[in-house]
Amino acid sequence: MKKREANELQGRILLERSGQVAWIRIHNPAKRNAVSLSMWRELGAAVASIDDDIRCVIVRGEGEEAFVAGADISEFGANRRESAAVAAYDEAADEAMLRLANLPQPTVAMISGYCIGGGMALALCCDIRLASASAQFAIPAARLGLGYGVAHVRRLMDAVGAANAMDMIASAARYDAGQALAMGLVNRVLPCDDFAAQVSDYTARIAGNAPLTISAVKYAIRSLRPGGAVDDLVHSAELATACFASDDYAEGVRAFGEKRQPIFTGK
Numbered sequence: 001m002k003k004r005e006a007n008e009l010q011g012r013i014l015l016e017r018s019g020q021v022a023w024i025r026i027h028n029p030a031k032r033n034a035v036s037l038s039m040w041r042e043l044g045a046a047v048a049s050i051d052d053d054i055r056c057v058i059v060r061g062e063g064e065e066a067f068v069a070g071a072d073i074s075e076f077g078a079n080r081r082e083s084a085a086v087a088a089y090d091e092a093a094d095e096a097m098l099r100l101a102n103l104p105q106p107t108v109a110m111i112s113g114y115c116i117g118g119g120m121a122l123a124l125c126c127d128i129r130l131a132s133a134s135a136q137f138a139i140p141a142a143r144l145g146l147g148y149g150v151a152h153v154r155r156l157m158d159a160v161g162a163a164n165a166m167d168m169i170a171s172a173a174r175y176d177a178g179q180a181l182a183m184g185l186v187n188r189v190l191p192c193d194d195f196a197a198q199v200s201d202y203t204a205r206i207a208g209n210a211p212l213t214i215s216a217v218k219y220a221i222r223s224l225r226p227g228g229a230v231d232d233l234v235h236s237a238e239l240a241t242a243c244f245a246s247d248d249y250a251e252g253v254r255a256f257g258e259k260r261q262p263i264f265t266g267k
Contacts, residue, residue, distance in 0.1 A: 010027070010028055010029075010030055011027070011028045011031075011036055011038065011039055011072075012027045012028070012039070012042065013025070013026065013027065013039055013042035013043045013045075013046050014027050015046040015049065015050075017054070019204075019207065020053065020054055020055040020056070020207045021054070021055065021056045021057075021058060021203050021204070021207050022050050022051075022054045022056070022057045022058070023057075023058050023060065024043070024046055024047070024057065024058065024059045024060070025060055025061070025062055026039070026043075026059070026060070026061045026062060026067070026068050026122075027062040028062070028072075029061075029062045029063045029065070029066075031069070031072060031074075032061075032065055032066035032068075032069035032113075032114055033061035033062055033063075033066045033067065033068045033069060033119070034068065034069050034070055034071060034072040034073070034118075035068055035070075035071055035072060035093075035118050035119075035122075036071075036072040037072075037088075037089055037092055039072075040089075040092040040093045040095075040096045041092050041096070043096040043100075044092065044095050044096035044099055047096065047099040047100050047103065048099055050103065050105070052266075053266070054105055055105060055106075055206065055207035055208075055211050055266075056105060056106050056107075056108065056203045056206045056207045057100075057103060057105050057106070057107045057108070058107075058108045058109075058110050058199065058203055059100070059107065059108070059109050059110065059122065059123075059126055060109075060110035060111075060112075061112065061113070061119075063112075063113075064112045064113055064132070064134065064192070065112070065113045065114065066112070066113040066114040066115075066116075066119070067109070067110070067111040067112060067113060067114065067115040067119050067122075067123065067135070068114075068115065068116070068118060068119030068122055068123075069113075069114040069115075069116045069117075069119060070116045070117030070118045070119055070140070071093075071117060071118040090149070093118070093121075094149070094151065097121060097122060097125045097151075098125075098151075100122070100125045100126070101125040101155075102222075104215040104218065104219070105211070105214075105215065105218075106127050106128065106206055106214055106218060107125070107126040107127050107128070108126055108127070108128045108129075108130060108199070108202070108203055108206075109122070109123040109126035109128070109129045109130065110130055110195075110196075110199050111123060111129060111130065111131040111132065111135045111186065112131075112132040112134055112135060112192075112195060113132075113134055113135060113136065114136055115131075115135055115136065115137050116136075116137070116138050116139075116140065117138070117139060117140055117141065120137060120138070120139050120156075121152045121155070124152070124155040124156060124158075124159060125155065127218060128187050129185065129186040129187055130186065130187060130188050130190060130198075130199055130202065131177045131180060131181070131186040131188070131189050131190070132177070132189070132190055132191070132192045132195040133177050133189055133190070133191055133192050134177070134192050135176070135177040135180065135186070135189070136174055136175070136176055136177075137168075137174065137175045137176075137179075137180050137185060138168075138172065138173065138174040138175065139156075139168050139169050139172065140172045141169060141172070142169060142170060142171075142172045143172045148169060153165060153169075154226075156168070156169075158225060159184055159185055160183045160184050160185050161183075161184070164183045164184075164185075177189045208261070208264070209264070210243070210246075210248045210249075210252060210262075210264045211248075211264060211266040212239075212242070212243050212246050212248055212266060213243050213248075215239070216236070216239035216240050216242075216243055219232075219235070219236050219239055220236040220239075220240070223235075223236045224236075246267060247265060247267045248262075248264045248265060248266065248267065251263060251264060251265075252264070
């Protein structure tokens, strides 16, 4: 990539596709992929544009130094001081993360290096978090005097429990990949030297499985969390039942009998 082109991509969200897998790249390596207000807005638009035929979505930072090292603090004076500016910033960030969390497809956070503050909030919106052995995690809100919203606290609690959530926020301590795995913050810790290849293999496996089954289970998990509505549970049951009437179910049974890999169409 030419220097001019690289500079033009600084502070951008890049959406790429490889087969049935979409890659969302947080591209701001000069600032360890810190996310600006414009990037939150770009992220929301990128998530909204993901096609229905995508089977899996990966979120990653550019390079190996950082997933996302938080919000772009250089903007705080302009965008996170006056109440109206704070509201506009929070609306853009919350909308982007809610769209990501509500995608019907499974989402995977590919975490290398620093995953701090807003990076943690973003990673927690993903269904599955895969970390390289280099990953480091922290929520420094208490060192900055920032408010930490209910939705972010709930996602953190869902992952690590109330006691660990309080510990992380109150202490503002930094945790390595092993500690994150032990508390349930990440699903797996993978070696740095073949991290990208292992993530690609893992997501290819997801993309090759029955998408109706996976989306139904994702909806069920969301419905069963505290605050889920009765109507959500009813619809969740309907989605599970619909899998048995699908072409994919018939294909899965045929493939099992014929001892071959199934080819699922999402229908």
